[in-house]
Amino acid sequence: MAPSNGPRNGKGAKSSQRHTLKRKRVQDDLSTLTQRVEELDLKEPYKNFDNLPLSEPTASGLASSHFKTLTDIQSRAIPHALKGRDILGAAKTGSGKTLAFLIPILENLYRKQWSEHDGLGALILSPTRELAIQIFEVLRKIGRYHTFSAGLVIGGKSLKEEQERLGRMNILVCTPGRILQHLDQTSFFDTFNLQMLVMDEADRILDMGFQKSVDAIVGHLPQERQTLLFSATQTKKVSDLARLSLQDPEYVAVHEAASSATPSTLQQHYVVTPLPQKLDVLWSFIRSNLKTKTIVFLSSGKQVRFVYESFRHLQPGIPLMHLHGRQRQGGRLDITTKFSQAKQAVLFSTDIAARGLDFPAVDWVIQLDCPEDADTYIHRVGRTARYERDGRAVMLLDPSEEPGMLKRLEQKKVVVERINVKANKQHSIKDQLQNMCFKDPELKYLGQKAFISYVKSIYLQKDKEVFKLKELKLEDFASSLGLPGAPRIKFIQGDDTKERKNAARAAAYLSSDDSDGEGEKKPKKEEPQVRTKYDRMFERRNQDVLAGHYSKLINDDGTMVEPSKTAGANADADEDDDFLSVKRRFDAGDKELGGESDEEDEKKDIKVVELDGKEALVIDSKRREKLLKSKKKLLKFKGKGTKLVYDDEGNAHELYEMEDEDDFKARGDAKDQQAQFLAEETERTRVADVEDKEVDKQKRREKKEKRKARERELLAAEEAEEFMAQLPPPGGDDMSPLESEDEAPRPSKKQRMRTPESESDEEPKPKKSKQAAPKAPEQIHTLEDLESLATGLLG
Template identity: 75%
Template sequence: MAQEHGARQKKGPRPSVARGKTLKRKRGQDNLSSLQEQIEALDPKASVASFTDLPLSEPTTSGLAASHYKTLTDIQSRAIPHALKGRDILGAAKTGSGKTLTFLVPVLENLYRKQWTEHDGLGALILSPTRELAIQIFEVLRKIGRYHAFSAGLVIGGKSLREEQERLGRMNILVCTPGRILQHLDQTASFDVFNLQMLVLDEADRIMDMGFQRSVDAIVEHLPKDRQTMLFSATQTKKVSDLARLSLQDPEYVAVHEASTTATPTTLQQHYVLTPLPEKLDVLWSFIRSNLKSKTIVFLSSGKQVRFVYESFRHLQPGIPLMHLHGKQKQGGRLDITTKYSQAQHAVLFATDVAARGLDFPAVDWVIQLDCPEDADTYIHRVGRTARYERDGRAVLFLDPSEEAGMLKRLEQKKIPIEKINIKANKQQSVKNQLQNMCFKDPELKYLGQKAFISYVKSIYIQKDKEIFKLKDLQLEDFASSLGLPGVPRIKFIKGDDTKELKNASRAMTHLSDDEEDDDDGAKKADKKDKVRTKYDRMFERRNQNVLADHYSKLINDDGTIVDTPDENDDGEGSGDEDDFLTVKRRFEAGDEDLGIEAGEDNTLVGEAANKKKDVKVVNLDGKELIIDSKRREKLLTSKKKLLKYKGNGKKLIYDEDGNAHEVYELEDEEKFKARGDASEQRAKFLADETERTRMADVEDKALARQKKRDKKEKRKARERELLAMEDQSDDADLGVQLAPYQDHHHSDYELSAPESDLAAAPPRPSKKQKVFFADPSSDDDRVPKQKKNKGQQQQPGPIETLEDLEALASGLLG
């Protein structure tokens, strides 16, 4: 009975289990077909209130319910039906309106209906402008997609590239930043996107601007054009060029706030404070001290300002936790800061625009913009960190008097209501003296302050909207003093602008007369622009000319005259040597006439000319005569570079079989060329000959490559055989195997014998071949080994290990 039971267990699965799997598979196919029918019958314009009203799969519905997502926001109810039908979407909605779920739900649903597996490759690619926003999207995807079988990955900078490369090929959904995913597309061989179904761009206007334009263009070139593309942002781009770059096909524009009277949430209270630039830190400190039980984000224009304000306020100890976030931090630190700030009840976060887009910090009470945003869109994204999901929030914008008119005009154009508020004088505190004291004691803080000052001025300088940002109207000296700096740091780019203005100004305004002097009191000359002085002018104005080399005094001008060098003994009255006055050193090209040599009637040289003629040498350079009449010309002969101008242009030559030199390209005789036939026929014949020659060369190259491959293979085999032979020899040497001399005339082979001590100690080797025993003709049994034939032969003593073995050996030898 036990054997029958075991035999019955060895058979396949029970019929009931197999039937259950078949029914489950059939039920899944029926659910997919019914789901597809419901989506085709779905009316995109119909109003949908909850996720249960949408035709969604069971895993997605369960994930949404487990994450406590029940009702739809405006952007979700209007965009998700279009996305489920596979249409391209341009989604624009206010900050905090739930745009993340608007594209994550269609991503899961479309891949689920297509029964996507890891063998199908990458199905959806989601691009985010910042790492923090990408992490946030990935966390939401993990929550609502927990019951799906898809594999999802987060690809951002600051992590190990090799670890990402190993897992990238198995991902179905990727949430990434543009720079990192482009690096994988270019470098990771196992990463293929030929089967991509969906491309999503969150904060699309930021991704499509100049900062990411090249990266996005390069990414799109890798992607297939037949895909679904969705763009979402609070300030959506509608430029035709941007949409054409992404290959959108009849996109559906879903804008929630177009009919609204404001571009920001109605629950957001927006104010601005008119604060001169030197007083901004005092007002900020007073605000923080007055709101210790609040959660605040303070936006600044650069990372260096964030570091300085954070470090200085941290030393001042306002009584509330302080944090800072900027792009120069490492990825782990940025993630820790965002997590801590999200969990904190009361804290102040100093941040750049890295935190301005998409990040969902819970329960933010205040958004302070210490520095004016570059445009109205940036303002909308900054204030969007508060008043999310119809909660209350407050925002304050600090404006310099020079920025007020232009910024209010831009905000009015974007339908942003903002009111002016005043600061209570009795609650305002000044930290200027404390900052000066800290910068005096701490050089590192002073250095941070200098960098913060320069970065702020540069951020104003590079802004495009000059109607708002007017650098010359800012009180930079007072601002540097408010940071605790002893003086204004040097700014190179502003000095460059002043130089440009001076160059472009008229000469009458920049150059004043040198004769303007005050004759009454002998005052200094009027301010004027000095003439341009070269480095040679400064060199020859030095007093210690005698320490220079001799060749400085022998320099000649372009007109052939010697440079006028000052003399230490010169008293200004012309007391130098009369022979040196108006001395000319000439350049001679060729000919006696050019040499200035006078000849007599009998062609003999006269006076000093005869002595000069003796020193003149003539050098022939490529048919040109170069006259060497000075030491400088003699040195010229040793410089190949300087002799090039006296030589002709070089020609590249080739040599024929006879060794005659020819130029690389030589014109053929026209008559001979025409005699050979029509030019088009000659061209066709030449192309055919060259094609055949190339084909034959290709055949020879392939044959040579195959032969090299065969030779390499043979060498490798020979090397392996040698290694095997060496191993066999080493094994035999280890066993002490010796070849015994021929003794028995009955056998024609050599017997293998070994010392008995070695054979007794070593274990028997397993033989690969069967051992063959040679038979003795006088023996009746052929299967008996040689060792068993000589039974009467005396056995050899065993190995000597103890004293008893030695005594036995001695008694045997004695008889």
């Protein structure tokens, strides 16, 4: 036994020595890395990741993810963050802010040799779930060679599943609401050892919508920590910075001195469009750009759903998607993935997709609704022209929104150029939407909700210099959505009620105080009095055909009725002298005598409407004016419509188009072309006939094989049933033990002996009846019984 222990002890000694050397090498690498970070020059501009003092796992992850060069915000923010300073980072959209805080997180935890026993080391807050998912994916790519555990906490999943894994996480990417829920409810989730707090899109997180959640989260975190804030529109409020306990933060704004707050490769335009025409302009734009990737921003989720459903019914010829906060988390993730992978698509979205999301190769950003402020505009248009690529953005503004919004954009150094829409390329979908809402009550309901949500969003906007609700044409806007009328809105009616109430009081106060210079009060308007039966009597017509005492009536006070009233009644009766009235009168005598007629008055009443296919329609009467409102009656005045087909590019063509005559003649004589065409068609028909026959034969063959297979299955089932019927019952007394061991098994029904004569003369047996049942054959138990049966059959 003793000799066997020697090698084992030697092997253990070698392994322990190897571990010791490895631990010493790791310590040497850490000390070297820490020294390089301390010697880092903050003023020197770094261009490549190789120039930075990064650990081997981080450098390998960056190289595997094809990150080589640093952007401006990364080269200025990462050195400060590696030294442990608090940072306020501001840079244009699409400039690589995500890596600017992920790399310092990995490096700082690596230098501190963080493990799962140390608890949570870094917390990353994101305002939206989609942005949190995107940050987590980037973290997985560049941190694949590290041993840290990272988690994504965004809601939409089971709280218990997240609670089970939360205690082992070193890095968490989360949304404010969900992480606050865990901080309050998960008992073993501790943040006492937190090293770094990161807020992406910090101005949005510190906004009023997340104010209470952020204050509660900061209350759970330790005071001694490193804090990094990043956004395209960074906050500088002292109150916000004091809430986060920032310690001498470094403000890194790489594009603050730039001429524009948006990327230089972005072309920005706006179109002045009245609110009722915005959907028409959007439809015309989509139809004109079928091979592009577009994001359309709207102000509310109900608008997004209505526009998506209505355009989906109209079928523009390009894939349509929609994204809003009311959708489930799985559906939102699928939509963002599909849109990222698509080459041509249109995404209708709220501002949930306006911040941080990186959709590849977006060509257009259309803002159908005016953004709430200049910061929202910057984030919206930042979905295109990312990483120095080209992009285009268009904003649709109502005439009442134009001056105020342009002023706000000018204050943020955003230059927007005005363009006009070509009238010949604009198409109206108002009639189609009305028809769809009439046939589909659900779409009409969505339209009503979209109208109310839009009006409510305008009503709640803070900047009243831009958003002027009373100047919007809401009735026309409701009609453009396909609705029969504008829905009633409670908060607008409440304001009108207050104004009417105050106006009535003010009018009463003014009427009691206003007077002329001579001291006489101004005459008040006569209030409507109660009409008596006498008043109604004097209003009747044809009074002169009644008795004479009508003109001698007296009033209630005993005075005679004024003759002017009775005269007025007769005058009213004379108004209907012309019983058959004519719309227009022509002075025939003047025409015959060559007199001049008043042509200017006639031209005022006559309209000329140009119709397709036939001569102009003259509207010279009210009946003709009503005719214009009926599409069905106008059909007989119009030419026949033409059926159109659309090619792959979305261009319309007639169903049968005539070929150019010169090209036709260049191919030869018409009779030769006719003969060639007939020969080609004959050959094509023959080939098609042969193929059809082969297909028919194949179908028949398959049908026959299926029938045979079915018959074989039925036969096998019958044989199985017969075999089961022939088995002896369990525990039966008919057979003795000796017989069961020595004798042959009982023959089945199909094994009965038959003579050739009986087989040839066999006839179908009649069906058994209940009254006369045939005598059952004797059972065969022994060999003698079998021999007697055989002799009977032969004899």
